[in-house]
Structure formats: C-alpha cells, structure tokens
Amino acid sequence: MPNMRLDKVKMPEQAPDIRNKNFEEVARGYTEDMAIEEATRCLHCKQRFCVAGCPVNVPIPEFIEEVAKGDFEKAYEVITSENALPAICGRVCPQENQCEGKCIRGKKGESVAIGRLERFVADYVMNHTDITIEKAGSNGIKVAVVGAGPAGLTCAGELAKMGYEVTLFEALHEVGGVLVYGIPEFRLPKELVAKEVQKIVDLGVRIEKNVIIGKSITIDELIEEGYSAIFVGSGAGLPNFMHIEGENLNGVYSANEFLTRSNLMKAYDFPNHPTPIFVGSKVAVVGGGNVAMDAARTAKRLGADEVYIIYRRGEEELPARREEIHHAKEEGIIFKLLCNPVKIHGKEGRVSHIECVNMELGEPDASGRRRPVVQEGSEHLLDMDTVIIAIGQSPNPLIRSTTPGLDVQKWGGIIVNEETMETSKENVYAGGDVVTGAATVILAMGAGKKAAHAIHEKLKK
Amino acid sequence: MYKIVAKQKLNHLVEKMVIHAPFVARKCMPGQFIILCVEEGDERIPLTIQDYDREKETVSIIYQIVGYSTQKLAQKEVGDTLAHFAGPLGVASVLHNSKRRVLGIGGGVGAAPLYPQIKELQAQGVSCDVILGGRDKDYVILQDEFKAVSNELFFATDDGSLGTKGFVTTVLNELLAKGRQYDEVIAIGPLPMMKAVVSVTKPLNIPTMVSMNPIMIDGTGMCGGCRVTVGGQTKFACVDGPDFDGFEVDFDEAMRRQSMYKKQEQHICNLKLGGGTNA
Ligand SMILES: Cc1cc2nc3c(=O)[nH]c(=O)nc-3n(C[C@H](O)[C@H](O)[C@H](O)COP(=O)(O)OP(=O)(O)OC[C@H]3O[C@@H](n4cnc5c(N)ncnc54)[C@H](O)[C@@H]3O)c2cc1C
Ligand SMILES: Cc1cc2nc3c(=O)[nH]c(=O)nc-3n(C[C@H](O)[C@H](O)[C@H](O)COP(=O)(O)OP(=O)(O)OC[C@H]3O[C@@H](n4cnc5c(N)ncnc54)[C@H](O)[C@@H]3O)c2cc1C
Ligand code: SF4
Ligand code: SF4
Numbered sequence: 001m002p003n004m005r006l007d008k009v010k011m012p013e014q015a016p017d018i019r020n021k022n023f024e025e026v027a028r029g030y031t032e033d034m035a036i037e038e039a040t041r042c043l044h045c046k047q048r049f050c051v052a053g054c055p056v057n058v059p060i061p062e063f064i065e066e067v068a069k070g071d072f073e074k075a076y077e078v079i080t081s082e083n084a085l086p087a088i089c090g091r092v093c094p095q096e097n098q099c100e101g102k103c104i105r106g107k108k109g110e111s112v113a114i115g116r117l118e119r120f121v122a123d124y125v126m127n128h129t130d131i132t133i134e135k136a137g138s139n140g141i142k143v144a145v146v147g148a149g150p151a152g153l154t155c156a157g158e159l160a161k162m163g164y165e166v167t168l169f170e171a172l173h174e175v176g177g178v179l180v181y182g183i184p185e186f187r188l189p190k191e192l193v194a195k196e197v198q199k200i201v202d203l204g205v206r207i208e209k210n211v212i213i214g215k216s217i218t219i220d221e222l223i224e225e226g227y228s229a230i231f232v233g234s235g236a237g238l239p240n241f242m243h244i245e246g247e248n249l250n251g252v253y254s255a256n257e258f259l260t261r262s263n264l265m266k267a268y269d270f271p272n273h274p275t276p277i278f279v280g281s282k283v284a285v286v287g288g289g290n291v292a293m294d295a296a297r298t299a300k301r302l303g304a305d306e307v308y309i310i311y312r313r314g315e316e317e318l319p320a321r322r323e324e325i326h327h328a329k330e331e332g333i334i335f336k337l338l339c340n341p342v343k344i345h346g347k348e349g350r351v352s353h354i355e356c357v358n359m360e361l362g363e364p365d366a367s368g369r370r371r372p373v374v375q376e377g378s379e380h381l382l383d384m385d386t387v388i389i390a391i392g393q394s395p396n397p398l399i400r401s402t403t404p405g406l407d408v409q410k411w412g413g414i415i416v417n418e419e420t421m422e423t424s425k426e427n428v429y430a431g432g433d434v435v436t437g438a439a440t441v442i443l444a445m446g447a448g449k450k451a452a453h454a455i456h457e458k459l460k461k
Numbered sequence: 462m463y464k465i466v467a468k469q470k471l472n473h474l475v476e477k478m479v480i481h482a483p484f485v486a487r488k489c490m491p492g493q494f495i496i497l498c499v500e501e502g503d504e505r506i507p508l509t510i511q512d513y514d515r516e517k518e519t520v521s522i523i524y525q526i527v528g529y530s531t532q533k534l535a536q537k538e539v540g541d542t543l544a545h546f547a548g549p550l551g552v553a554s555v556l557h558n559s560k561r562r563v564l565g566i567g568g569g570v571g572a573a574p575l576y577p578q579i580k581e582l583q584a585q586g587v588s589c590d591v592i593l594g595g596r597d598k599d600y601v602i603l604q605d606e607f608k609a610v611s612n613e614l615f616f617a618t619d620d621g622s623l624g625t626k627g628f629v630t631t632v633l634n635e636l637l638a639k640g641r642q643y644d645e646v647i648a649i650g651p652l653p654m655m656k657a658v659v660s661v662t663k664p665l666n667i668p669t670m671v672s673m674n675p676i677m678i679d680g681t682g683m684c685g686g687c688r689v690t691v692g693g694q695t696k697f698a699c700v701d702g703p704d705f706d707g708f709e710v711d712f713d714e715a716m717r718r719q720s721m722y723k724k725q726e727q728h729i730c731n732l733k734l735g736g737g738t739n740a
C-alpha cells in the first residue's frame with residue numbers, strides 16, 4: 001500500500017537567518033529514512049507521466065522502487081543509465097516544470113520529490129562507495145569538445161565510454177561552465193562538480209584549460225589537426241545589458257561578473273582569495289530568473305542589508321525555479337515586481353540611485369506572457385549602492401566569427417539538425433545553450449549526449 | 462602549468478618574463494594579451510604579449526610591480542611555473558602599413574606593448590619616430606630595442622634625467638611645433654597620458670590609436686567588467702579591443718572605472734604582503 005500523505009517529506013534546510021550569512025549549502029539532503037519514506041509515495045504508474053516530463057527519460061519509478069527497498073546502489077545504476085550527473089540535476093533541475101510537474105501525485109497534494117530522491121541517491125553513492133570507472137579501449141579516433149559546461153562534459157564522457165580519444169578545450173581556468181562560475185556554492189557545492197569532472201577524466205578525457213577556441217586555435221585548425229568530429233558546447237555566456245543611462249557607473253555589474261567574482265574567483269573569501277568584489281548596503285538585482293535569484297542571494301550573503309529583485313512582470317511570470325524564489329523570500333530578499341529601471345544615477349562616478357517606473361500587464365505577447373506596459377508618471381528613485389543586471393545572456397561571438405561556414409540564427413545561436421545536432425559544417429556538432437539560448441543544465445546534457453551518439457553513428461562507418 | 466624559462470629585471474619595478482605557453486605562442490599577434498593566474502586560486506590579471514617565439518613556443522611579458530598579483534608574480538623565478546596562462550586575447554592591432562609616418566608614444570611600462578607594433582611597422586617599411594616617457598631614466602624601458610626599430614627616438618622624464626624634462630606631450634608638442642607631420646600616432650601608457658596625447662592630436666586631426674587597460678576577469682567577453690565607452694557605445698575591451706580610436710574613448714569614465722577597487726587593492730597588499738608599493 002503506497003504512502004498516501006499529501007506532502008513531500010520535508011527537506012532539512014539551514015534556517016533562513018543563518019544561511020543568508022554563509023555560503024554553505026542551503027538544503028541539507030534527505031537521510032536514508034526520509035528517502036525511503038518519500039519513495040513509498042510513488043504509485044508506480046503504468047503511464048509514466050513523470051518520465052515523459054524528464055528531458056533525458058530517467059527511469060523514475062524504477063529508481064524510486066530501489067530507494068524504497070533501501071538498495072541505493074541499484075537505484076544509482078538505474079538513474080545513471082540515462083543521466084550522468086544526478087547529484088547536479090537533483091539539485092538544480094526545474095523539477096516543477098519537468099518530472100515533478102507531470103507526476104500524478106501532484107494532482108492532489110504535492111508530487112513525489114523526484115529531484116530530492118535523485119540527489120539523495122547520488123550523494124549516498126558518492127559518500128559510501130568507491131565507484132571504479134573502467135576506461136574503454138581506445139578506437140584511435142580523435143574528437144574535440146569545446147567548452148566544459150554540462151553539454152561538453154556529457155558529450156566528452158559519452159564519447160570516451162565508446163572508446164574515442166576525446167580532448168576537451170575550456171577557455172577558463174576551471175572546468176564546469178555555469179556550474180562553477182554561475183551557480184553559487186550554497187546551491188551547488190563546487191566540490192561536487194569537481195567529483196563529477198574527475199569521473200570524466202577517469203574515463204580518459206584529456207582536458208586542456210586556458211584554450212579559447214577561435215583565439216588560441218580555430219575550429220578549422222582543429223579539423224586540420226586530425227580531429228574527426230568537433231562538438232561545440234560553448235554556452236550562452238555573453239551578458240546582455242539594458243542600454244540605459246548610467247550603466248557604466250562604478251557599482252553596476254552584469255550578473256555574470258558579480259557571480260564569477262564570487263563563485264569562480266571566490267571573492268566571498270577575500271582577502272584569502274585576492275579577487276575583490278563590491279557590495280555596499282543596498283543592492284538592486286534587475287531580472288527574475290535563476291540568475292537574478294542567485295545574484296540577489298549572493299549579495300545578501302556578502303553582507304548587503306537590503307537586496308531588491310526588480311522585475312518588470314508579476315509574480316506568476318517570474319521565470320526562476322519556484323524553490324529559489326521561495327528560498328530568496330525566506331532569506332529576506334525584497335521583491336519589487338511590475339517595476340522597471342529606466343536610469344541609474346551616480347555620485348562621483350558611483351551608483352547612488354536607481355530610477356524605476358511601475359508597469360501594468362497588458363495583452364499577451366508572442367511568448368504568451370502578458371506584456372508589461374509603463375504606467376505614466378510612475379517614475380521614482382530608490383537609494384542603491386550596487387546594481388546587478390541579470391536580464392539574460394546570449395552566445396559569445398568568438399566561435400561563430402572565426403568559423404566560416406557555420407550557420408547561426410540572427411541572435412547568434414548555432415543552427416543544428418535537431419536529430420543529430422550536426423551544424424551546417426560537416427562533422428561539427430553543437431548543443432546546449434549555444435544552440436538554444438540560455439536554458440537548463442539537463443537540456444544541455446541531453447544535447448551533449450545526443451550529439452555523442454550521432455557522432456558515433458557517423459564515425460563508426 | 463606554464464614554465465618560466467627566463468626572467469630579467471628592467472628596473473627596480475619592471476621585469477620581463479619568458480613563459481612556455483604553446484597555444485599562445487603559436488597564434489599571437491602584436492596588440493594581443495594574455496591572462497594569467499600566478500598560483501591556483503589567484504586573481505586573473507591581463508598582461509600584453511611583448512614578444513613571442515613560435516619555434517620555442519614561448520611568450521614574453523613585461524610587467525610593472527604595482528600591487529598584490531604583480532608582486533606575487535615577481536617572486537617567481539626561472540624554472541617555477543605559473544598556474545594559468547590563457548590567450549592570445551583581444552584583437553591584433555590594425556597596423557596601417559599604408560601610413561608613411563607613424564609616431565609611437567610609450568609611457569612607462571606602455572613601452573612594452575608598443576614595441577612589437579613599432580617593430581612590425583618598421584619591418585613593413587614604415588618610418589616610425591618614438592617618444593618614450595618615464596619617471597626617471599631607470600623607468601624608460603627597452604631603450605636599445607626601440608633604437609633598433611625607430612627612425613628617431615626621443616625621451617621625456619619627470620626629472621630630466623633622460624631627454625626632455627617633462628611629459629611625453631612636451632616632446633610631442635615640440636615635434637609638431639617644428640613642423641613634423643605624422644599620419645598616425647599610437648599612444649600606449651597610463652590613462653592620463655593617453656588622454657593628454659589625444660588632447661593634442663585631436664584638434665590637429667592626427668588619427669590616434671590608444672590601448673585600453675580596464676579591470677578584467679575572463680578576457681573572453683563573459684563578464685562585461687572591461688566595458689569602455691567608445692563613440693558613445695559600450696565596448697568590451699577584451700574582445701573589441703584593447704586598441705581603440707583615441708578620439709572616441711571616454712577617458713574620464715575609464716579612469717573612474719579603473720579605480721573601482723582601490724580600497725580593496727590597498728587592503729590586500731598591506732595585509733598579505735606587508736605594505737604596498739604605492740605605485
Ligand atoms: C547563475 C545561473 C543560474 C542557473 N541556474 C540554473 C538552475 O537552477 N537549473 C538549471 O537547469 N539551469 C540553470 N542555469 C542554466 C544552466 O546553467 C545552463 O543552461 C547550462 O549550464 C548550459 O550548459 P552549456 O554546457 O550549454 O554551457 P555553459 O555551462 O555555459 O558552459 C560553456 C563552457 O564553454 C566555455 N567556452 C565558451 N566559449 C569558449 C571558447 N571559445 N573556447 C573554449 N571554451 C569556451 C565556457 O567558459 C564554459 O565553461 C543557470 C544559469 C546561470 C548563469
Ligand atoms: C589588456 C591589458 C593589458 C595590460 N598589459 C600590461 C603590461 O603589459 N604590463 C603591465 O605592467 N601591466 C599591464 N596591464 C595592467 C595589469 O593588468 C595590472 O597592472 C595588474 O592587473 C595589476 O594587478 P596587481 O594585483 O598587481 O595590482 P592591484 O593593486 O590589484 O591594482 C593596481 C592597478 O591595476 C589595475 N588592475 C587590478 N586588477 C586588474 C585586473 N584584473 N585587470 C586589469 N587591471 C587591473 C587596477 O585598476 C589598479 O589601478 C594590462 C592591463 C590590460 C587590461
Ligand atoms: S534529470 Fe531532472 S527532470 Fe529528469 S528526473 Fe532528474 S530531476 Fe527530474
Ligand atoms: S508519476 Fe509520480 S507517482 Fe507516478 S510513477 Fe511517476 S513519480 Fe511515481
């Protein structure tokens with residue numbers, strides 16, 4: 001008889017007024033008992049709605065069944081048959097729109113806590129068993145992967161398992177892409193990313209850091225060097241600005257810069273790590289996605305007294321994961337919704353105020369979301385020391401501008417054949433944010449995996 | 462890891478290092494730069510590629526010791542390694558070999574990035590005059606190197622210990638007063654120097670290229686921290702530059718942005734190295 005309680009087993013968390021002063025992980029993870037109890041809520045539906053909601057088709061009821069039996073290693077095997085990075089996905093997937101969003105239990109009460117269970121299983125295995133990774137015998141075929149984010153890491157890992165000699169080129173000095181420079185420690189511990197990366201190294205993938213494709217070497221030169229196929233997973237790392245007056249004042253950051261300083265360069269640990277960051281007492285974060293929530297919660301932890309999320313649409317439209325919005329509110333982040341900045345004012349070159357207008361929601365636009373319109377005469381000033389712009393990122397032009405024959409969308413995304421992820425250039429594949437624009441970790445992984453298999457199909461002939 | 466294969470002191474604050482870095486050495490061009498971390502966990506700092514050897518796969522950098530990271534770099538010796546060394550970054554300088562007479566102006570350590578450009582122009586048959594400036598004669602670096610590639614070489618020092626007593630603009634004004642004509646000026650040095658040069662050349666409409674050195678992190682267009690206003694538009698110096706048309710650059714904004722972390726920089730120097738250099 002399944003456990004019919006309506007709500008998920010609660011996740012142990014650090015208390016909001018404690019965690020908003022440290023960078024340790026907010027959610028502590030289930031204990032074994034909690035995981036087993038939550039697992040018994042699954043109905044093992046014949047029609048696996050949850051699986052249909054997962055972009056990589058994790059066999060959800062099957063792994064949950066193993067959790068309920070207490071066989072966590074078996075559960076791990078089941079998950080990793082489809083998902084190579086469960087510890088990461090369990091933490092950062094927008095489950096409410098994916099697996100959990102489709103779960104039948106969500107119709108009445110809360111869905112099964114699929115993400116939390118996935119995380120539990122991955123953490124359990126990481127902490128309790130030595131996973132030995134067997135290197136596949138080499139088939140002698142060289143493949144290059146550009147960018148070490150979730151798309152590139154997954155593609156490299158899959159190809160290595162099939163015996164390819166994979167070299168992964170990364171522009172930065174750390175591997176992981178957004179997982180290391182964007183998503184903060186309190187949501188995704190970097191130690192965990194490092195462990196996942198180590199597995200990929202153990203599979204035989206060679207990692208070349210500090211190599212910027214398009215600058216240090218071009219795609220065409222990689223082909224000349226004998227790489228039979230190339231996968232481009234360079235992400236969407238170019239920050240968008242608003243192009244309003246005052247955006248270059250001291251104290252205005254892109255979310256990428258602010259988060260990179262804090263996460264990748266560990267400015268939160270200044271001066272033990274020498275990269276500085278400026279926060280001040282009042283911080284405005286412009287935008288309403290995961291990136292904005294991460295920037296706001298980071299600013300709070302760095303000591304800001306008041307942190308505002310300024311977003312031009314309403315609560316319903318906030319694109320961030322529900323859990324992050326909820327956590328941000330608990331931590332004291334102030335939401336100014338239906339509000340849009342029009343100018344940043346400065347004093348002696350530093351930010352002093354942000355000028356905003358109020359918005360109303362009008363008719364739905366092409367995306368189906370109601371379009372915000374300015375309320376006449378609603379201009380107002382808010383005192384600020386720092387403004388962080390988190391209104392989106394687009395693909396970096398370095399690769400497309402140095403790769404003749406590579407077709408791209410107007411907004412810069414690389415165009416691919418969706419069946420194979422191959423680009424307009426033969427044997428050059430692409431996937432992840434560089435194809436879709438800023439999306440999710442799991443979609444990037446899915447694309448990397450799909451490309452790996454398409455590369456294999458083509459090269460094995 | 463990137464091995465230091467040679468090191469040389471140019472004066473008591475400026476040093477040159479030759480680093481083994483195959484990916485950079487194979488492709489770099491004059492005007493480009495690298496970003497390095499001295500040790501794991503350190504700040505990423507940008508430095509111009511001063512010279513390179515494609516066969517030996519080495520790259521030379523010249524740096525002035527101004528704060529924490531450059532001081533830490535200076536502690537490394539031949540045989541040691543640097544944790545990270547990424548590049549080449551930025552666009553190569555557009556060297557107009559159609560120009561017949563070019564004036565190069567290098568202030569302080571700015572002489573280092575100027576050198577490969579003048580060398581290249583000279584090789585292309587362009588006649589180059591050069592003005593080098595510095596605090597005193599010890600601060601005027603690469604004198605012999607420049608002698609070999611310039612038509613005429615002038616100096617300006619604050620104390621008059623070498624060449625004209627005064628600024629590089631003092632010499633620039635003298636040359637122009639004497640009727641020297643130039644098709645282009647390339648000015649590289651501290652922001653106030655480049656601003657001063659442009660204030661002379663702009664009214665006379667002598668095209669002037671300057672090299673911007675804003676605070677950077679990634680150097681690949683990912684953070685936007687290096688933004689400069691050029692012709693009223695925001696540019697990322699690391700991917701659109703670092704060279705820009707001096708007439709169009711907003712120098713006041715650039716100077717302000719460069720001082721963004723003054724307090725923290727002093728703090729870390731005092732704390733971790735026992736007193737900064739006040740450079
Ligand atoms: C702050 C933030 C929070 C987020 N939160 C979530 C979340 O909670 N859940 C979720 O699912 N998604 C989240 N996302 C989105 C998710 O992180 C991305 O969709 C995902 O990382 C895309 O993966 P990718 O591999 O395509 O690209 P990236 O992760 O961007 O990796 C690309 C890599 O390529 C490298 N690179 C770029 N250009 C070059 C070049 N020329 N040469 C060599 N290397 C290059 C980059 O340095 C980088 O390491 C968030 C994103 C951000 C920024
Ligand atoms: C494209 C470019 C090329 C450069 N080339 C050279 C060169 O060839 N030789 C040379 O001596 N210097 C060069 N610089 C400047 C050099 O990067 C800084 O002097 C160095 O980063 C100072 O670090 P620090 O920790 O020693 O000093 P700090 O005490 O941290 O700072 C001293 C000064 O350096 C600037 N600075 C600090 N951190 C950075 C950073 N991450 N990026 C850029 N500037 C910073 C600050 O504005 C400050 O004015 C270049 C800068 C750029 C952007
Ligand atoms: S990978 Fe993401 S979407 Fe799929 S089951 Fe796991 S948490 Fe859900
Ligand atoms: S839909 Fe929900 S209850 Fe049904 S199998 Fe999936 S997780 Fe279990």
Ligand code: FES
Nearest residue numbers: 680682684685699
């Ligand atoms: S240094 Fe980050 S965008 Fe230029």
